Amino acid sequence: MTENILEVTDLQVSYPVSRKTPFEKKKSIQVLKDISFTMKRGEILGLVGESGSGKTTLARSILQMIPYEGTIIRNTVQPQMVFQDPYGSLNPSQRIAWILEEPLRLKGGLSKEERVQKVKTMLQRVGLEEKILERFPRELSGGQRQRIAIAAALMLEPELLIADEPVSALDVTIQAQILALLKEIQKEMNLSILFISHDLRVVYEMCDHVLIMQLGQIRESGDVEEVYFHHKDPYTGKLLKAAGIETA
Amino acid sequence: MNWKKIRKNKNFIAGSILTGIMLLLILAGCFYTPYNPNTMDPSAKFAGVSLKHLMGCDNFGRDIFSRVLSGSRTTLIVAAGTVLIGVVFGILIGALTGYYGGVLDEVLMRINDAVFAFPSILLALLFISLLGSGKYHVIIALGIAFVPSFARIVRSEFIRNKNMDYVKSAKLQGAGDFRIMFVHILPNTMTVLLSAIMIGFNNAVLAEAGMSFLGIGVQPPDASLGRMLSEAQSFLFSAPMYALFPGLTIILLVLGFGLLSDGLKNE
Numbered sequence: 108m109t110e111n112i113l114e115v116t117d118l119q120v121s122y123p124v125s126r127k128t129p130f131e132k133k134k135s136i137q138v139l140k141d142i143s144f145t146m147k148r149g150e151i152l153g154l155v156g157e158s159g160s161g162k163t164t165l166a167r168s169i170l171q172m173i174p175y176e177g178t179i180i181r182n183t184v185q186p187q188m189v190f191q192d193p194y195g196s197l198n199p200s201q202r203i204a205w206i207l208e209e210p211l212r213l214k215g216g217l218s219k220e221e222r223v224q225k226v227k228t229m230l231q232r233v234g235l236e237e238k239i240l241e242r243f244p245r246e247l248s249g250g251q252r253q254r255i256a257i258a259a260a261l262m263l264e265p266e267l268l269i270a271d272e273p274v275s276a277l278d279v280t281i282q283a284q285i286l287a288l289l290k291e292i293q294k295e296m297n298l299s300i301l302f303i304s305h306d307l308r309v310v311y312e313m314c315d316h317v318l319i320m321q322l323g324q325i326r327e328s329g330d331v332e333e334v335y336f337h338h339k340d341p342y343t344g345k346l347l348k349a350a351g352i353e354t355a
Numbered sequence: 356m357n358w359k360k361i362r363k364n365k366n367f368i369a370g371s372i373l374t375g376i377m378l379l380l381i382l383a384g385c386f387y388t389p390y391n392p393n394t395m396d397p398s399a400k401f402a403g404v405s406l407k408h409l410m411g412c413d414n415f416g417r418d419i420f421s422r423v424l425s426g427s428r429t430t431l432i433v434a435a436g437t438v439l440i441g442v443v444f445g446i447l448i449g450a451l452t453g454y455y456g457g458v459l460d461e462v463l464m465r466i467n468d469a470v471f472a473f474p475s476i477l478l479a480l481l482f483i484s485l486l487g488s489g490k491y492h493v494i495i496a497l498g499i500a501f502v503p504s505f506a507r508i509v510r511s512e513f514i515r516n517k518n519m520d521y522v523k524s525a526k527l528q529g530a531g532d533f534r535i536m537f538v539h540i541l542p543n544t545m546t547v548l549l550s551a552i553m554i555g556f557n558n559a560v561l562a563e564a565g566m567s568f569l570g571i572g573v574q575p576p577d578a579s580l581g582r583m584l585s586e587a588q589s590f591l592f593s594a595p596m597y598a599l600f601p602g603l604t605i606i607l608l609v610l611g612f613g614l615l616s617d618g619l620k621n622e
Contacts, residue, residue, distance in 0.1 A: 170527060172523070172526070185527065185529070186527075187524075187527055187528070188523070188524060188527055190520040190523070190524065192520060195519045195520040195521060196520035196521055196523075196524055197521055198521040198525075198539055198542075198543070199521075199543060200542035200543045200545070201542065209525070209528065209530075210528040210529075213528050213529045213530050213534075214529065256524075259524065259528075260524070262528075263528060263529075
């Protein structure tokens with residue numbers, strides 16, 4: 108299985124700058140420049156860069172949430188996303204059971220019993236107990252919330268999952284658990300994950316390939332070992348050094 | 356909301372008790388009043404407070420207690436109808452403008468501002484002069500006047516919610532705009548909306564009383580709290596009880612809902 112799940116060619120994204128008066132010329136800032144890469148089915152691709160480098164914008168254009176130029180070929184059903192902040196990504200006024208059932212309700216074609224059964228199976232898969240179903244998101248811990256967010260994203264059985272800094276809002280021990288869970292599920296479901304992070308150590312643990320981004324451009328890409336230990340771009344070196352990773 | 360927190364919430368408790376008692380009395384008044392509220396008894400004209408007439412009698416010898424019960428029912432129905440119209444249209448306008456923004460937002464909100472700029476009583480007077488007086492016309496007139504304030508509240512809540520991640524993930528899961536607006540976002544506006552409904556209810560009670568006082572609300576011989584006050588004003592010195600009891604009832608109703616609204620805000 109070497110089929111590409113995602114092929115991005117010459118992607119350009121610019122945001123309009125808000126004008127002070129309607130008479131000013133329309134201006135825009137380019138946030139992504141000439142992005143091209145491919146992602147293989149079943150791999151975890153790391154996307155690394157400092158804040159403002161365009162990581163989240165790239166994710167949004169892949170999900171077709173924003174307008175872009177260039178081509179994005181998605182050989183998959185609608186990808187799903189796990190957000191950074193599990194406080195905002197779960198509807199605060201609904202119980203967990205409702206939140207997990209909603210994707211199936213929207214898709215349709217399943218009876219109530221079948222939906223409940225699927226929710227319970229998924230809950231087990233992300234390592235949570237059934238009694239959590241009756242709770243509201245605010246009654247859960249950060250780690251539990253992120254597990255629910257992962258479960259909700261997986262309910263529609265996507266082939267591609269975009270995880271936007273999925274652990275940076277959690278404390279370190281919980282981080283390790285969530286990362287292990289993601290990796291386990293990825294193997295089990297042969298999922299492809301676009302893993303966005305600014306933490307180079309986490310990316311090294313998780314990913315097969317990595318893209319290094321700076322100011323809306325890809326500086327370096329390739330196999331994790333290759334990029335980490337034989338980097339060609341000075342910016343990669345700077346990032347690694349800042350993260351305290353010795354690369355000889 | 357949990358019970359421990361509610362037990363500490365004195366406003367909420369006092370408000371619930373007060374409102375509860377008032378509603379219970381009014382509900383009981385729907386099925387039983389000591390006297391027919393519109394039956395005149397010349398022999399009981401201006402009768403004082405007694406066991407026979409708990410609040411005395413008015414200038415036609417009608418039992419004031421019975422009239423207060425049926426009058427507050429009318430007032431409540433008008434207030435409830437007013438708030439219902441205000442909330443339903445307020446939610447619709449607020450949801451559409453807040454969620455979509457853009458030109459639709461600009462147009463609807465400027466109309467909203469224009470309506471909002473008129474004092475609600477004045478606006479209601481305008482509608483009454485077009486529609487004619489009467490209970491149902493008062494409901495419609497006040498209802499329209501109440502829409503803008505609800506629309507604003509709902510709009511700002513929608514603006515706050517629409518960029519949150521849970522809305523984005525609902526979109527990714529394939530939810531349509533209307534489902535996102537009314538199933539995903541609307542329940543999150545309820546805390547704010549509920550307390551606004553209580554305040555709106557208060558304003559509606561006062562507005563109805565005011566309009567009936569001016570003689571353009573509920574028409575005689577039907578009782579309403581405002582009507583009773585306006586009828587009582589000519590006898591303020593000879594029969595002060597006549598004005599006192601309807602006035603007190605208005606105060607208690609408004610106080611109850613006010614406390615409830617404060618209590619809900621603190622939740």
